[in-house]
């Protein structure tokens with residue numbers, strides 16, 4: 126090793142770690158009198174997959190909505206790539222944020238009157254001002270990534286739930302976001318389709334996608350995550366590498382939850398009002 130190499134390495138070793146892409150610090154949020162988040166701290170570094178697990182109603186979706194700016198906490202700070210999300214005020218600022226943060230839900234929310242390809246092209250062209258040919262070329266690459274290239278001319282109604290969800294993931298990627306939030310994306314699927322969607326997410330994580338995942342698929346969370354957070358009643362009970370959190374949880378509450386959830390299929394849930402809000406206008410969306 127030359128002296129120059131040595132010095133470069135020493136400097137790199139001494140440099141502070143890069144700032145997290147996403148950070149939530151002491152986030153508190155209440156709906157009326159109901160406290161839903163009671164001091165949440167989460168960090169996601171670029172290229173990491175971070176999972177949030179925990180019982181229904183513990184605040185997992187609320188955390189993700191705070192990251193997109195859909196919900197504003199009463200206290201605490203949320204940063205995405207240096208941008209203070211909790212301080213954004215105007216619709217224009219929020220739309221700009223949502224182009225950088227993709228969101229995929231349990232419901233696929235594809236536009237039923239558009240073909241698969243056009244579902245991927247509409248936002249980059251209409252919101253991003255991208256030339257159509259360029260947006261179509263990238264849409265085809267993304268469809269290949271989610272193994273749906275053979276269905277570019279199909280309409281959502283002609284696809285299975287698993288296929289629609291894979292297209293929804295590709296559509297979230299079409300605006301080239303810096304991170305994607307996955308909120309229980311397999312919970313509404315028939316069991317035989319869960320695997321194909323998880324495979325697609327696993328591939329994307331291996332390619333270096335930064336993401337936050339809320340999931341009931343414990344084995345999947347264990348396999349793909351860099352860090353897992355366990356939430357209960359609006360608090361992070363514990364977090365850590367999956368081998369530790371699943372293998373040797375520090376809290377009895379985590380242990381009890383993991384025991385309860387092993388082998389249980391995810392509960393199906395009714396659609397939720399925020400999803401309906403998001404469905405309204407493609408031009409408002411980053412998804």
Ligand SMILES: Nc1ncnc2c1ncn2[C@@H]1O[C@H](COP(=O)(O)OP(=O)(O)O)[C@@H](O)[C@H]1O
Pocket residue numbers: 156159161179180181182183184185186187188
């Ligand atoms: N828009 C809302 N208005 C009032 N209460 C809400 C709203 N959204 C969520 N909640 C409540 O906040 C709590 C956390 O919800 P949520 O974040 O959806 O939990 P999880 O995703 O972990 O199941 C629940 O008790 C839920 O009923």
Ligand SMILES: [Mg+2]
Pocket residue numbers: 185186187308309339
């Ligand atoms: Mg939820």
